[in-house]
Amino acid sequence: MKLQQLRCVYQIVQNDFNISKAAEFLNTSQPGVSKQIRLLEDEVGIKIFQRNGKRLTGLSDAGNDLYKSISEIIREVANIKNISHEHENDDTGSFTIATTHTQARYKLPKVVEAFVKKYPKIDLNIHQGDPSQVTEQILKGNADVGIATESIGHNANIICIPCYSWNRVLVFPKNHALSSIKEITLQNIASYPMITYDYAFTGSTIVSKVFKEANISPNIMLTAIDADVIKTYVELNLGVGLIAEMAYDKNKDSALESRDVSHLFPTSTTYIGIRKETFVRGFVYEFIKMFTPDITDFDLRNFLKK
Numbered sequence: 001m002k003l004q005q006l007r008c009v010y011q012i013v014q015n016d017f018n019i020s021k022a023a024e025f026l027n028t029s030q031p032g033v034s035k036q037i038r039l040l041e042d043e044v045g046i047k048i049f050q051r052n053g054k055r056l057t058g059l060s061d062a063g064n065d066l067y068k069s070i071s072e073i074i075r076e077v078a079n080i081k082n083i084s085h086e087h088e089n090d091d092t093g094s095f096t097i098a099t100t101h102t103q104a105r106y107k108l109p110k111v112v113e114a115f116v117k118k119y120p121k122i123d124l125n126i127h128q129g130d131p132s133q134v135t136e137q138i139l140k141g142n143a144d145v146g147i148a149t150e151s152i153g154h155n156a157n158i159i160c161i162p163c164y165s166w167n168r169v170l171v172f173p174k175n176h177a178l179s180s181i182k183e184i185t186l187q188n189i190a191s192y193p194m195i196t197y198d199y200a201f202t203g204s205t206i207v208s209k210v211f212k213e214a215n216i217s218p219n220i221m222l223t224a225i226d227a228d229v230i231k232t233y234v235e236l237n238l239g240v241g242l243i244a245e246m247a248y249d250k251n252k253d254s255a256l257e258s259r260d261v262s263h264l265f266p267t268s269t270t271y272i273g274i275r276k277e278t279f280v281r282g283f284v285y286e287f288i289k290m291f292t293p294d295i296t297d298f299d300l301r302n303f304l305k306k
Contacts, residue, residue, distance in 0.1 A: 003077065005040040006070045008033045009048060013067055014140070017049070017056040075141045075278070091283060094123040098134045098143035101226045103270065106246045108147070111290045119283045130198070130225055138273050144284055145272050147291070152273040160271040161303045163292045167262035168207070169248050171234050171241040174257055178240065184259055186216050193221030193239030195230050207242065210265055231256060280304055 007026060012033070015021035023030045041048055048063035049056045059067055099108065104126055116124060127143060131151035137143040138158055146152055152160060170189060172178050181188060190211070211218050221239040224230050227247035234241040235255050248258045272288055274280065288300060 001040065001043055002036075003073075005036045006073055008036045009040065009063075009067065009070050010074050012037070012049070012056065013059065014142075017058060019056065071141070075275075078141065091119055092121045093281070093283075094125065095119075095284060095287070096125040096127060096137075096143045097145055097147065097287075098127045098129060098137035099147040100131060100134065100149075101128050101228075102244050102247055103147045104128050105228070106244075107270075108291075111287070114290055115283075115287055118286070122283055135273070138275050141275065144278075145274055145287070147270065147272055149268050149270050152271055157276050158273045159276055159303060159306050160273050161288060161292065161295070161300070163270045163272055165267045165269050166245055167260070167267050168242055168265050169245045169258045170261050171231060171243060171248060171253070171256045171258050173235065173237050174255065176240070176257065178259065179257055183263070184261060186211060186214050186264055189240065189242070189261075189264075190216050190218045193219050194242060195222045195224070195233050195239040196220065196242040197227075197230070198223035198225050206266055206268060274304070276306070 004026075008022065011022035011025050012019060015025065019030050019033050023033045026033065037048065044066070046062040046066070047060050048066060050058045050060055050063075097108070108126070112124065112126075116122075127137060129137070131148040134143070134146040134148040135152045135155055135158065138146040138152065139155065146158075147163070152158055170178070170184060172192075178184060178188060178192075196207070219239075222230075222233055224233075227243045230241045230243055231247075231253060233239065241256075242261070245260075245262075248256070250258065272291060274284075285300070285304075289295060289297075292300075
């Protein structure tokens, strides 16, 4: 059994069972990957993949169990490489951050600017997605860290470091009827079509819970994962927008009025998530400190020991 064979299995799954894409990632040929898979299947005595002719369609039951072990091995190999680079005092390598649009657009830019200046040899990648996708990328090892709100803390395999707390604002066009209301209520919001994040009313999120507990059904007119898209449609007067407070800029969003609605919704917390048992290189440690400047070295080390 060779490490390259395990890498072939791992990359085939990561590339949606497309052997050509896996081969491209591994800098080898499609026949070469197919051969490695056949050799591994012959050695372990099971069929790892389900097939439809020559096309791979998924993992077999045995292959699914095998893939879990292979994933752990691939992550441990990455850890070994990281340890090696760290002890060589080598500030080179790649660093991938999985995060939501709001974090990437409004909170990360200044931190990324400072990080790139300090570590110019690091290849930095930012992957955007919704909180569930951020969680998945952390667990699969496709991202070194993930930045999102509470949902990443629901997985026992992720260490979550609290970064900052925030709430929501309601945005609407200037001279809207809501402008004259001193303290906006849930019923006020529900009286108008609402434009908000696509994950805000799925599952048991904070916002959906608040409306449900008040026995009020909001009129969700449109959803998006991008706060800028939400604000664009609010400017067209298609509804009122419920967005994270950091996504409103009174100078750039001068066509809109913003109202604090923190009296209606509990505070949310943004976390940095790292998969447990991951070796944290020095530049990743420094990035966390840059993004969470109030954290002490003592507290950060305690979080990472969990």
